[in-house]
Every structure is written in C-alpha cells, then in structure tokens.
Amino acid sequence: MNIVLIFLITIFSISLFFYGKSKTKTISIKDNIKLNALPKFYGYYLVLWCSIPALVFLLVWSLFEPVIIKSIIIETAANQGATFNDKNEANLIYEKIKAIHLGTYFGDIDSILKESALAYAKFINLFTNSKVVLIFGIIIASVIYSLKKIKNNSKARDDVEVILKGLLFVSSLIAILTTLGIIFSLLFESIKFFSVINVFDYLFGTNWSPQRAFVRDASSITAAEFEELKDAFGFIPLIAGTSFIAFIAMLVAVPIGLFSGIYMAEYASIKVRRISKPIIEILAGIPTVVYGFFAALTVGPFFRQVGENLGLTVSSESALAAGLIMGIMIIPYVSSLSDDVINSVPQSLRDGSYAVGATKSETIKQVVIPAALPGIIGSVLLAVSRAIGETMIVVMAAGLAANLTINPLESTTTITTQIVMILVGDQEFDSPKTQSAFALGLTLFIATLILNYIAQRAVKKYREKYD
Amino acid sequence: MTKEERLKKRHRAEKRFRFYGLTSILVALLFVVILVQNIFSKGSSAFKKTVITTEIFFDQELLEIKNGASEEDIMEADFYDLMIENLIKAYPAKDRDEEDELLKLFSGDAEIEIKKAFLKDNNLIGKIITLDLTASDDIDQLHKGNYPRDLPEERRRISDFQLVIYDYFVENKKISKNFNNYFFNNGDSRDPELAGIGGALVGSFYSILICLLLAFPVAVLASIYLEEFAPKNKITDFIEININNLAAVPSIVYGLLALQILLATIQLPRSTPLVAGITLALMTLPRIIIPCRASLKAVPPSIREGALAVGASKFQSVFHHVVPLALPGTLSGTIIGLAQALGETAPLILIGMVAFVVDIPSSPVDPSSSLPVQVYLWSESAERGFVEKTSATIMMLLSFLIVMNFIAVYLRQKFEKRWN
Numbered sequence: 001m002n003i004v005l006i007f008l009i010t011i012f013s014i015s016l017f018f019y020g021k022s023k024t025k026t027i028s029i030k031d032n033i034k035l036n037a038l039p040k041f042y043g044y045y046l047v048l049w050c051s052i053p054a055l056v057f058l059l060v061w062s063l064f065e066p067v068i069i070k071s072i073i074i075e076t077a078a079n080q081g082a083t084f085n086d087k088n089e090a091n092l093i094y095e096k097i098k099a100i101h102l103g104t105y106f107g108d109i110d111s112i113l114k115e116s117a118l119a120y121a122k123f124i125n126l127f128t129n130s131k132v133v134l135i136f137g138i139i140i141a142s143v144i145y146s147l148k149k150i151k152n153n154s155k156a157r158d159d160v161e162v163i164l165k166g167l168l169f170v171s172s173l174i175a176i177l178t179t180l181g182i183i184f185s186l187l188f189e190s191i192k193f194f195s196v197i198n199v200f201d202y203l204f205g206t207n208w209s210p211q212r213a214f215v216r217d218a219s220s221i222t223a224a225e226f227e228e229l230k231d232a233f234g235f236i237p238l239i240a241g242t243s244f245i246a247f248i249a250m251l252v253a254v255p256i257g258l259f260s261g262i263y264m265a266e267y268a269s270i271k272v273r274r275i276s277k278p279i280i281e282i283l284a285g286i287p288t289v290v291y292g293f294f295a296a297l298t299v300g301p302f303f304r305q306v307g308e309n310l311g312l313t314v315s316s317e318s319a320l321a322a323g324l325i326m327g328i329m330i331i332p333y334v335s336s337l338s339d340d341v342i343n344s345v346p347q348s349l350r351d352g353s354y355a356v357g358a359t360k361s362e363t364i365k366q367v368v369i370p371a372a373l374p375g376i377i378g379s380v381l382l383a384v385s386r387a388i389g390e391t392m393i394v395v396m397a398a399g400l401a402a403n404l405t406i407n408p409l410e411s412t413t414t415i416t417t418q419i420v421m422i423l424v425g426d427q428e429f430d431s432p433k434t435q436s437a438f439a440l441g442l443t444l445f446i447a448t449l450i451l452n453y454i455a456q457r458a459v460k461k462y463r464e465k466y467d
Numbered sequence: 468m469t470k471e472e473r474l475k476k477r478h479r480a481e482k483r484f485r486f487y488g489l490t491s492i493l494v495a496l497l498f499v500v501i502l503v504q505n506i507f508s509k510g511s512s513a514f515k516k517t518v519i520t521t522e523i524f525f526d527q528e529l530l531e532i533k534n535g536a537s538e539e540d541i542m543e544a545d546f547y548d549l550m551i552e553n554l555i556k557a558y559p560a561k562d563r564d565e566e567d568e569l570l571k572l573f574s575g576d577a578e579i580e581i582k583k584a585f586l587k588d589n590n591l592i593g594k595i596i597t598l599d600l601t602a603s604d605d606i607d608q609l610h611k612g613n614y615p616r617d618l619p620e621e622r623r624r625i626s627d628f629q630l631v632i633y634d635y636f637v638e639n640k641k642i643s644k645n646f647n648n649y650f651f652n653n654g655d656s657r658d659p660e661l662a663g664i665g666g667a668l669v670g671s672f673y674s675i676l677i678c679l680l681l682a683f684p685v686a687v688l689a690s691i692y693l694e695e696f697a698p699k700n701k702i703t704d705f706i707e708i709n710i711n712n713l714a715a716v717p718s719i720v721y722g723l724l725a726l727q728i729l730l731a732t733i734q735l736p737r738s739t740p741l742v743a744g745i746t747l748a749l750m751t752l753p754r755i756i757i758p759c760r761a762s763l764k765a766v767p768p769s770i771r772e773g774a775l776a777v778g779a780s781k782f783q784s785v786f787h788h789v790v791p792l793a794l795p796g797t798l799s800g801t802i803i804g805l806a807q808a809l810g811e812t813a814p815l816i817l818i819g820m821v822a823f824v825v826d827i828p829s830s831p832v833d834p835s836s837s838l839p840v841q842v843y844l845w846s847e848s849a850e851r852g853f854v855e856k857t858s859a860t861i862m863m864l865l866s867f868l869i870v871m872n873f874i875a876v877y878l879r880q881k882f883e884k885r886w887n
Contacts, residue, residue, distance in 0.1 A: 063733055067732070161782045165782075172693055173706070175709045175710045178713060178724075182720060182723075184727075185727030259488045259490070283498070283499060285810075286865070287810025290865070293857060294506070296846060298505055359477055361480060365484075392843065395813075420719070423726065438723060441720055445720050448717055453712075
C-alpha cells in the first residue's frame, strides 16, 4: 500500500512540475507580464509542496500505525475476556490475532481470538482507508495553496530555496536526533534498572552474575529476591576486565604505533611512506569479526600450546590473546594520528636542535616528541576509547565469566561482551538482567564520550599552538 | 669517556632508534601477511567440495511415479528408498551396521540431488546414470587433507570401516573435487557440507543498499548545510560537536539504540535487513559527513565567488558549481563508510541477525543473516568443516572490502581536482 502511495505521489509531483512550468509560460506570454523567476522554478515549487507534506505524513503515520493498532487490539481482546498477566503474554495474543488475520495461524481458535481477529481486520481497513483519504486531502490542500501563490507571480526561486534550505537544516539535525535517541534509549532502561538495583551496589559491587536475575519480573520482586539481586550486578569485575584487556592492547599498540609513526614522519623516504602507510591502515579496515576469528581459533590455541610446553596453564580464552590481537587492530589509530601530529611540528624546532649538534634521534626524543606530546596523548586516548568499545574480538576470544584477575593467562570478561551475552537470543522485557545491558551501554557511552572529549581537546589545543 | 667514544655511542643510539622504528613497521606489515595467509590457507579449500561418483538405477519398483511425470508429482514423490538401494551398492557391505556407515559418507541432501537429476530428465526410469553426489562433511575434510587419519579410531569421527570404503573409492577414482556451488547458493545449514553464504550475501546486500539510500542523501545534504549555509552560532557548533562525538561512539551502542527504538518502540520486524540497514545508516552517517565536509571545504572560494559574480544565487553557486566539484571526494568517502558498515557485526547481533535462517531472504523484511554475522555464527560451531567455511566467508568479505576501497581510491585519484 505504502509503495503504491509513494508511486502515486511521485507521478502526481512529476505531472505537476510540467503543469506548473507550462502554465506560467503561457500566462506570461498571454498576459505579456515579466515572470519573477524562470518557469521551471514554479514547477519545482509545486513539486515540493505536493510531495514533502504528504511524504512526511506518510512516514509519521507508518511509524505509529502498528503501535496504535496493537494497543487498540489488545484492549479489545481484554474487553472480550482474554486474560494475560504481563506484556509478553499480551504480545503473544496480538501475534496470534495477526496470524489469524493473515491466515497463517494453525492452532486452536477460540471465540475471543476470532472476534479480535475480526476487529483487527476492521481496524486495519479503517486505518488504511483514512490514511489514503488524509494523504489525498493533504496533497489537494497543499497544491491549492501553492497554485494560489504561483498565480500572484511570486518569486518562486526564492521560495524554492527557502524550502530547500529548510530541508538541508533538517538533514543536519538528524545527527542531534541520533544522539538524543541514544541517550533516551539508554537512559530509559537504565532508570528502570537503577530503580531495582542501587547505583552504588552497581558501581562498587565486586560480583557480576546477571543470570541470577533470569526470568524475573522487576515489578513484583520479593524482599528475599531483592537481597539476592543486590550483589548480582557489581560493575567492578567488568571494568577491571575491560581495562585489563585494553591495557594489554595498549602495551602492543603504543610502542609499535608510535615508533612506526615516528619512522614514517621523520625517517622514511616518500616512496616507503606511500607504500607502508596504506598497508598499515589496512589493519584498521579489516572487520573486527575477522580479528576475533583469528584470535579465537589461531592465537588462543597457539598460546595454550606454548603454555603447555612451558608448564603453564593458559586458558584458551586468555586475556592475553584478546588483548594482543586488539592491540594489533589499534596500531594504525596510534601510528596515523601520531604521524600527522609529528608532521605538524614546525621544522624550525628541528633545525634549531640540529644547529646545536644534536643527532636526529636526539632531536626527536628531546624536541619533537615533547612538542607533539599533547597530540600524541590525544591519539593514544582515542585508541583507548576504541579499545574499550571494541566488541567482536572480546566476544569471540575473551571469556564469559566475570573473574577479578590480573593474570593475563586467565580468562576475563568485558563490558561489551556482557552486553552481547545478555541481549543475544531471547530476552525477557522488564527483567533486571535485560535492563542491566542498557546500564552497561550507558556506562560505556559516557566513558567513551569523556575519553573522546579529552582527546579532541588535547589534539585541538596542540594544533592551535602551532598554527 | 673520550669525545670520540661519546660520539660513537650517540651514533649507535641513533642507529638503534632508527632500527626500532623500522622494526615496528615491519611487525605491523608482518601481521597483515600472517593474517591474510592464515585465512587463505584455511579457507581456499571451501570453494571445492568432495563428490562421490555413484551409479543410480531408477527402479520402477521403488518409485511411485512413471516416466514423463509432471514436475509437481516428482517434487512430491518419495525418492528415499531409491536412494538407499542405490547408495548401498556403492560398496559391498556385509550387514546393516556397515550399510549405515556407508550411507553416512553421503550428504543429507543425497535424496534431493537424485530427485533433481530426475527433474532434469523425467524419462530416466529403467535407466542407469552416474551422478556426482556430495560427500558428507567428514569425508570432505578427509579428502581435502584437513583431517588426520592416523589417530586411534575412538578419537576419529570416521570409523576404520569408513576409511576402507574411502580408500576403495580413491582407488577406483570414484571420489573427486567439484566446484562448490552450495557454498554460494545455499542458506545456512547445520551440516557444513550443505551450508552456504547465499542468504548472508543477499542479507548483506539489502542492508548495505538500505544504508546507502538513507545515509548518502542525508549525509550530503547535512554537510552542504554545515559547510555552505550554516550561520556561525551555537546551534551549528552543537551540531558539529554532536557529529564528531557520534563518529566515535562504539558500534554496539547503536545496536542498543536500534533494539530500543526500532524494535521495541516502532516494532519493525526483528532480524531483518531493513532494521540492519537503518542501524548501519545511523552509524555510518557521521562517518560519511566528515569526509563530505572535507571535500566541500577543499573547493576554493574563488569558484563560489565566480558564480556569485555572474548573478547566480547562493543556492545555484553551491549546487551548480561547488557540489559537482566535491562529488568525487564525497563518493569515495561514502564508499569507505559503506565498507566499514559492511564489516560491522556487533549492532547486527543485538538486533537478532544471529537467528538461524535457512531460507534466502527475498525482500528486506525477511529474516536474514549477513556476511560478518555468518562468520561469527560459524566460528562458534564445533564441526571441523565450518572452519574452512568461516575462512572462505572472510575471504569473500575481505575481497568485497578491497574492491570497494579500490573504487574509492580510483574515484578520488581519477576525478578529484587538485587546487594549488
């Protein structure tokens, strides 16, 4: 239906374009008046007025129609005597009604379901009809309005440009809407979570075992259950595991990345630089799931084998394997940024250092690096934020159980791994377990935001210093 | 220490420092080589499958249909007995147990393969034809040399008797390797020899298409606004800060956003390329806006001023002159953004694309998988055959990424104007 409507709107708009164009042309010739804009702008004007309000209306309608129909249907089913205890059962009944309507339901159909399915068919019909009527009403109203404006020999080009400028502005607002959407969706569930679990229990608890909250409704929680839940959501082991793996990753990425950045900026010939820089940047372009596969199937077992030979017990999901591979993934973030930063250190500083007899490496160590330090720190912070937000490598190669450990050979878990583990497969709505994933997401979002903010400030301050 | 010694020491330090730099670059390059070599050596064998050449006699007694049967009748007919009778003739087995072991050497689709042969030519009853039937995963891996045969029997998935049959097949040249059409055409399966990336390819294609249709126009319009029209005020600053921050938000957070807004609130269908495309579009948007703005910024002001001087409006100067000149950079930025979106996994897992989907999706609102999610799913499977399938999927994914990046570089180098 929607596709038909969009098609109709398009056809209608195109024909209006030609209508507007030729109409204004004939008017100007017949009445011998000078038009205030080229005829095609009158056409554009009509097209914009015909399509935009109708399409916006169609979009909004399509977004809200299913939600509204669903709530109406569930209500009518309840009025007819259907019983359901929570949201999940209500959803199930709604799905059944929908399936009966589509003829794809093969279970027993009782009178309540049958009546509701009829009601559903009625409402779908009603909604579709009113949608079509309203859209045509909107099109007719806006076309009449715009035709009237054209008749007055308006400055059509200016009008078109104002509308288009509005469109441009709305497009740029989508970034803000996305941010708002993220904040809203994370906060919404997190607030529910923190109404059950104390914020301090979450932030400072040392035990993470969300499976204890499995299949449990947050609204009807008993005192005994509450005591048990209280220390099931301790954040400390997760942040410890995340920082630990990120730390191992930085131990790999910072030296290799920094030295490659320095070499490329200071020593490498243009030819070497032109070849090696893109190849290193390949490392950042490889999907993280590939690294995860490599870490889980090649590096993890390899470390365990080596450990066995040395008489060590190495978990096949060790923090070391995950951290090492993550470090390699991050190398280009450090190397490219520090390369840029070092390149923008003014040559005069180097020349001054050479003039007093310093070697190249002494110049780099004692003049260039201290001068570029804020920028380098910024790039390292960006890499850290990348590391703590990284998901697939740790999901595939790090462990699932939350151990509080500093032994890199044992397995440990991270914030992102837990989010995936909680939300993969079937979730119960309104269980503290599901909500805890959003609380973790919120924590992660805030942490990366702060790191990025500091990093961007550092890099920007540094750039301003030498500009 | 004399002056000369000190100088020597300093020069040694210089050499050491330079060596460290070179080593780090080499380590990074070495890793690229190791990774690619590892994936290719594991995955290249998945493009071939092992087949067993078997004689099939279409016995009228075992079939309910006759020569010239219609397509529907053939589809409904039972070929199971016919398959069993023919397959156990492939090697002289002594008893039921041995027959069972013999049958296990063929894939679960043997019946369908025989049926397909009959569908092609419905006059086969009473005739004998030779067919290349797909071998089971264990035989496939054994034949490709991925599976050690010198282990003790209880630690092998293949019994001693099956090894004897295998050797007999090899001796009589009944076993060979064919192009693995299943890998490209089939959807997911629990049996590695039948599993394919057809569904994931289509799912990824739809997701990226939707992502492109949503993200590209919005990103271009937004960057035109910010670069050309936006007044310098607090709202503009706020939008800019927002875009920069969004580009650095971990991808999994977009998965949470999609779960809450697209699935729970708007109630779009789970596990579908539609939701995946919208999620990826939201994620890619800031990553496309940044290069788009850079390429708009690179167009010198003289172009705009020239247009304005001959009487063009601000809009005309931007859309007739600046945007076309910035287009190569814009397009290459978009392609690189899409390449990143193609490899993205975490948000897709959260919106339920990990579901086990056998059917190949026919529209963007059918449940489906995508290439990176397929890699994740198969890497969790225990069967030996999925390792090569996973690696081969990665090879496909990487080749798509390489092609996209090449197009991006080509566009930029061929069409972008340098202003000096």
